[in-house]
Amino acid sequence: MPALASSRAKGRRLSRSTEFQRVYRQGRSKADRYLVVYSFQRDEQNPARPRFGVSVGRKVGNAVVRNRVKRTIREALAELEDKVADGLDYVVLARADAAELVEREGMHGVKNSLRELISAESESDDAR
RNA sequence: UCCGCAAGCCAAUCGGCCGCGGGUGCCACACCAGAAGAGGCCCGGAAGGGCCGCUCCAAGGAGGCAUUCGAGGAAAGUCCGGACACCACAGAGCAAGGGUGGUCGAGUAAAUCGACCCGGCGAAAGCCGAGGGAAAGUGCCACAGAAAAUAACCGCCUAAGCCGUCGCGCCAAAGCAUUCGUGCGGAAGUGUGAUGGCCGGCAAGGGUGAAACGGUGCGGUAAGAGCGCACCAGCGUCACGGUGACGUGACGGCUAGGUAAACCCCGCCCGGUGCAAGAUCAAGUAGGACCGCCGACGCUGCUCGCCGAGGUCCAGGUAGAUCGCAGGGGUCAGAAACCGAAACAGUUCGCAAGAACAGCUGAAAUCACAACACCCCGCCCGUCGCGCCGCGAAGCUCCGGCCGAGCGAAACGAAGGGCAGAUAGAUGGCCGAUCAACGACAGAAUCCGGCUUACAGGCUUGCUAAGGGA
Numbered sequence: 001m002p003a004l005a006s007s008r009a010k011g012r013r014l015s016r017s018t019e020f021q022r023v024y025r026q027g028r029s030k031a032d033r034y035l036v037v038y039s040f041q042r043d044e045q046n047p048a049r050p051r052f053g054v055s056v057g058r059k060v061g062n063a064v065v066r067n068r069v070k071r072t073i074r075e076a077l078a079e080l081e082d083k084v085a086d087g088l089d090y091v092v093l094a095r096a097d098a099a100e101l102v103e104r105e106g107m108h109g110v111k112n113s114l115r116e117l118i119s120a121e122s123e124s125d126d127a128r
Numbered sequence: 129u130c131c132g133c134a135a136g137c138c139a140a141u142c143g144g145c146c147g148c149g150g151g152u153g154c155c156a157c158a159c160c161a162g163a164a165g166a167g168g169c170c171c172g173g174a175a176g177g178g179c180c181g182c183u184c185c186a187a188g189g190a191g192g193c194a195u196u197c198g199a200g201g202a203a204a205g206u207c208c209g210g211a212c213a214c215c216a217c218a219g220a221g222c223a224a225g226g227g228u229g230g231u232c233g234a235g236u237a238a239a240u241c242g243a244c245c246c247g248g249c250g251a252a253a254g255c256c257g258a259g260g261g262a263a264a265g266u267g268c269c270a271c272a273g274a275a276a277a278u279a280a281c282c283g284c285c286u287a288a289g290c291c292g293u294c295g296c297g298c299c300a301a302a303g304c305a306u307u308c309g310u311g312c313g314g315a316a317g318u319g320u321g322a323u324g325g326c327c328g329g330c331a332a333g334g335g336u337g338a339a340a341c342g343g344u345g346c347g348g349u350a351a352g353a354g355c356g357c358a359c360c361a362g363c364g365u366c367a368c369g370g371u372g373a374c375g376u377g378a379c380g381g382c383u384a385g386g387u388a389a390a391c392c393c394c395g396c397c398c399g400g401u402g403c404a405a406g407a408u409c410a411a412g413u414a415g416g417a418c419c420g421c422c423g424a425c426g427c428u429g430c431u432c433g434c435c436g437a438g439g440u441c442c443a444g445g446u447a448g449a450u451c452g453c454a455g456g457g458g459u460c461a462g463a464a465a466c467c468g469a470a471a472c473a474g475u476u477c478g479c480a481a482g483a484a485c486a487g488c489u490g491a492a493a494u495c496a497c498a499a500c501a502c503c504c505c506g507c508c509c510g511u512c513g514c515g516c517c518g519c520g521a522a523g524c525u526c527c528g529g530c531c532g533a534g535c536g537a538a539a540c541g542a543a544g545g546g547c548a549g550a551u552a553g554a555u556g557g558c559c560g561a562u563c564a565a566c567g568a569c570a571g572a573a574u575c576c577g578g579c580u581u582a583c584a585g586g587c588u589u590g591c592u593a594a595g596g597g598a
Contacts, residue, residue: 062571
């Protein structure tokens with residue numbers, strides 16, 4: 001199977017509303033003050049590369065702010081891709097104060113926050 | 129130079145690496161899907177259906193490489209208008225409801241634009257105004273104030289009328305005096321002056337207010353008043369100027385508060401919903417018609433009926449997909465040309481219902497859309513030209529420089545590059561350099577024309593007033 005080079009490419013994103021719903025309803029979640037990470041085991045037998053969805057609500061700010069938050073999260077995810085288990089769908093939800101984190105700490109702040117959330121989640125996964 | 133005003137423009141810049149979305153070209157077939165071929169296996173009584181790998185193809189998806197394009201002046205608010213789509217009515221008028229409102233011109237239209245008029249603000253440049261009608265009618269005008277529309281609290285005035293008081297006259301009567309002529313006298317009466325009151329007159333002044341029944345001055349008056357006059361403002365008529373809003377002048381009669389984004393009257397305009405409009409295709413599930421090989425039941429058999437499973441076709445249409453949708457048009461319509469006609473006569477599959485193909489006419493018989501190619505137009509960029517500066521006696525071009533800001537290409541004419549189009553929604557990240565030094569407001573979502581609102585800093589041009597210099 002030809003690897004899609006980047007997690008930012010179209011095929012590696014969650015695209016359908018039903019896919020988001022599935023992750024929200026059936027997945028597990030972990031959160032801090034700024035971000036919420038949902039994850040869902042898609043197919044246990046045939047683990048593919050993980051897929052990502054980003055959701056930024058209106059509470060975060062106006063369109064320019066939302067765009068900036070979304071792009072920053074995508075960049076951070078692309079750099080964290082190696083540390084993420086295959087076969088999972090992730091949704092990163094930006095909470096209302098997320099713009100504050102992006103403005104203050106930039107991409108690195110978001111990356112650190114995501115790394116902690118994702119590893120905490122996989123630990124609880126192992127404990128299961 | 130500085131204060132201000134107007135118009136236009138920019139929206140940090142440059143380089144490297146990595147990345148995202150669209151278009152185009154090429155590669156590739158290891159993945160998914162598909163076409164063809166031969167083969168194997170499974171389910172089924174059969175018709176038929178399914179699965180597996182192999183060979184081959186390249187015309188899809190995903191992928192790789194290359195190339196090209198990729199947020200704004202407001203993309204925003206969704207406030208007007210138009211295109212487009214569907215729905216409704218399918219004629220006209222009236223009514224209702226909503227909108228709109230100086231004039232002329234531009235514009236498909238607009239709560240649009242330009243010029244002008246009028247009013248307000250400003251010293252000016254200039255800015256602001258939904259700016260028809262208040263003598264059609266109704267209503268309202270807070271607080272304050274006597275009063276908010278046929279005004280009278282303080283105030284001013286007693287000219288006319290009435291009632292007093294006092295002074296001074298006139299004077300019939302009584303009375304007194306008398307030279308008998310008349311004189312004095314004076315109640316009542318009457319005249320006049322002063323004064324008090326009643327009945328009144330007035331609207332100048334004060335006070336209240338956003339606004340108080342035109343303003344200023346002179347005359348006039350008891351006091352006053354358009355009562356008279358002059359000028360001003362307003363109204364009407366006429367004349368002149370202007371396409372017109374309106375302006376100017378003359379004359380007239382002397383007065384009419386404000387408010388219509390209060391009701392209302394007048395003129396003009398107006399179906400509704402919005403691209404989540406809507407169109408096309410279409411799994412699955414349920415539905416309808418038909419077929420009658422198989423099974424069950426009615427009936428032991430045949431026929432028939434019914435049920436089940438199976439098959440064929442059909443309609444509607446969910447998930448989903450595609451289009452709408454990326455500047456516009458031409459080549460691009462034609463003899464039936466959007467699902468056709470004729471025929472059931474061909475071939476294949478099927479028990480059959482039927483399906484697919486072929487044949488005839490024809491360039492084409494699924495069409496349309498899309499795409500490629502070429503051409504034309506529009507817009508943008510840059511070129512060029514207009515333009516600016518210098519030199520000079522003289523510059524559209526003709527010698528040199530600047531293209532800083534901007535504009536133009538209507539006609540003729542030259543060559544080049546470009547035109548965002550996503551659908552959990554692309555236009556970004558990191559590093560380095562520079563600055564007026566960390567860069568405002570802010571992110572396309574059907575398109576177009578406006579309006580409004582937000583906004584750091586900077587640039588260009590023109591203008592006003594003041595000061596300075598020549």
